[in-house]
Amino acid sequence: MNPLLVKSAPRLISTSCRRKRFRLFLASLCSLLVGGCSSATTSATTIQAEIPCGYVCMKTSSPILLDGILDEPAWREAVPVKLGLITDGGEPQEKTEARLIWDDDNLYIAFICQDGDLVSAYADHDQPLYQGDVVEIFLEMNQDPLAYAELEINPRNARFDGLVLADRVKADRKLILAYNPKSFRSHCRIENDSSEQNPAGNWTTEVAIGFRDLGMNSSPGVASKIKLNLYRLNKGKKGNEVSAWFPTGGGCHKPECFREIVLAEKANGLIAFSSYVCPGSTASALYDGKDLTAQGNVPRLAWWPHRGTAEWVEYRFDSPRTVSSIQVCWFDDAPNGACRAPESWQILYCKEGRWEKIEKREMSAIGNLHTLCFAPVTTNALRLSAKLKAGYSGGIVEWRIEP
Numbered sequence: 499m500n501p502l503l504v505k506s507a508p509r510l511i512s513t514s515c516r517r518k519r520f521r522l523f524l525a526s527l528c529s530l531l532v533g534g535c536s537s538a539t540t541s542a543t544t545i546q547a548e549i550p551c552g553y554v555c556m557k558t559s560s561p562i563l564l565d566g567i568l569d570e571p572a573w574r575e576a577v578p579v580k581l582g583l584i585t586d587g588g589e590p591q592e593k594t595e596a597r598l599i600w601d602d603d604n605l606y607i608a609f610i611c612q613d614g615d616l617v618s619a620y621a622d623h624d625q626p627l628y629q630g631d632v633v634e635i636f637l638e639m640n641q642d643p644l645a646y647a648e649l650e651i652n653p654r655n656a657r658f659d660g661l662v663l664a665d666r667v668k669a670d671r672k673l674i675l676a677y678n679p680k681s682f683r684s685h686c687r688i689e690n691d692s693s694e695q696n697p698a699g700n701w702t703t704e705v706a707i708g709f710r711d712l713g714m715n716s717s718p719g720v721a722s723k724i725k726l727n728l729y730r731l732n733k734g735k736k737g738n739e740v741s742a743w744f745p746t747g748g749g750c751h752k753p754e755c756f757r758e759i760v761l762a763e764k765a766n767g768l769i770a771f772s773s774y775v776c777p778g779s780t781a782s783a784l785y786d787g788k789d790l791t792a793q794g795n796v797p798r799l800a801w802w803p804h805r806g807t808a809e810w811v812e813y814r815f816d817s818p819r820t821v822s823s824i825q826v827c828w829f830d831d832a833p834n835g836a837c838r839a840p841e842s843w844q845i846l847y848c849k850e851g852r853w854e855k856i857e858k859r860e861m862s863a864i865g866n867l868h869t870l871c872f873a874p875v876t877t878n879a880l881r882l883s884a885k886l887k888a889g890y891s892g893g894i895v896e897w898r899i900e901p
């Protein structure tokens with residue numbers, strides 16, 4: 499029995515209906531996400547409701563204390579993922595559960611490891627922890643598929659950090675052990691009460707790594723994506739077992755098997771996603787209630803440097819909403835910049851898992867502020883789909899929806 503789940507139960511009962519509904523919504527969304535993305539099919543009037551690829555990593559609104567105890571609200575609400583055998587995702591003998599959350603500065607990862615036989619010879623930094631029980635986090639550096647951080651933590655809370663630079667031409671890689679990110683911190687807690695539900699040796703670790711040490715902005719924007727994989731090397735009397743979040747067929751050093759997580763936040767009962775977020779911009783600008791018509795140096799979602807591409811943003815609601823009009827303010831930095839209002843755009847709503855086009859009733863525009871009115875729809879998700887002008891990029895300053 500997982501100690502985290504046992505401790506969470508009473509709090510689940512006391513949670514408000516609204517939060518429960520939201521968690522169910524997230525859980526159903528995330529089970530789809532973790533299970534893989536459906537391929538998109540299109541027809542003249544209906545489009546398969548594409549799920550944004552990756553795990554939905556929710557922002558914590560309260561501080562995380564790295565003490566190996568996952569009692570912060572954000573941990574309880576984070577969707578757990580189970581690690582399977584690295585070869586084919588099969589069921590390991592001893593289970594590993596992971597959760598991910600974030601704040602402005604850090605990505606947090608928690609592992610809960612069943613372990614009846616702890617093997618942990620090392621207690622110092624950058625020792626070969628992978629020779630014993632260890633959990634590992636491999637993270638792509640700044641969207642560079644040829645560079646990734648290798649972070650490891652063992653039950654004695656020793657840490658190993660390396661930067662791996664891959665060379666595809668020579669098909670080899672270099673490990674830089676001098677990579678010692680200060681923001682990489684952790685705390686391990688070994689359960690040792692020998693109860694039946696909690697065999698001696700189970701261990702939990704709570705880990706932080708700063709975005710800046712991953713080559714990113716210190717505060718990445720809502721809807722940004724990070725590629726990673728999680729592993730666990732479990733040594734013991736029963737033999738050695740390697741688990742992974744995303745199976746690789748064997749071997750941890752396979753960045754081609756990393757998958758995306760999406761940094762999300764809940765605001766006013768919705769979560770925003772985007773096809774892409776330019777570093778330094780954020781999807782939270784869409785619903786911050788500021789700068790409805792402003793241009794210039796205002797918070798915005800930018801798709802730069804994408805030019806002429808098809809892009810989208812999405813709102814997913816924790817309970818169905820009725821919408822009959824929207825306002826969107828496009829970002830336009832003419833004549834000096836390369837962002838313009840798109841060549842064309844449309845609104846889609848999710849109906850029974852598929853995107854349906856909304857038929858407009860009335861459209862008006864004042865400068866870059868466009869208003870669209872339509873027959874009311876009740877839906878769990880709304881998508882604003884845009885085709886950027888050839889040779890130009892674009893972005894959105896604000897996207898408001900009205901009942």
Ligand SMILES: [Ca+2]
Nearest residue numbers: 563565567568
């Ligand atoms: Ca904690």
Ligand SMILES: [Ca+2]
Nearest residue numbers: 615616733734
């Ligand atoms: Ca073990």
Ligand SMILES: [Ca+2]
Nearest residue numbers: 659675677678
């Ligand atoms: Ca190091």
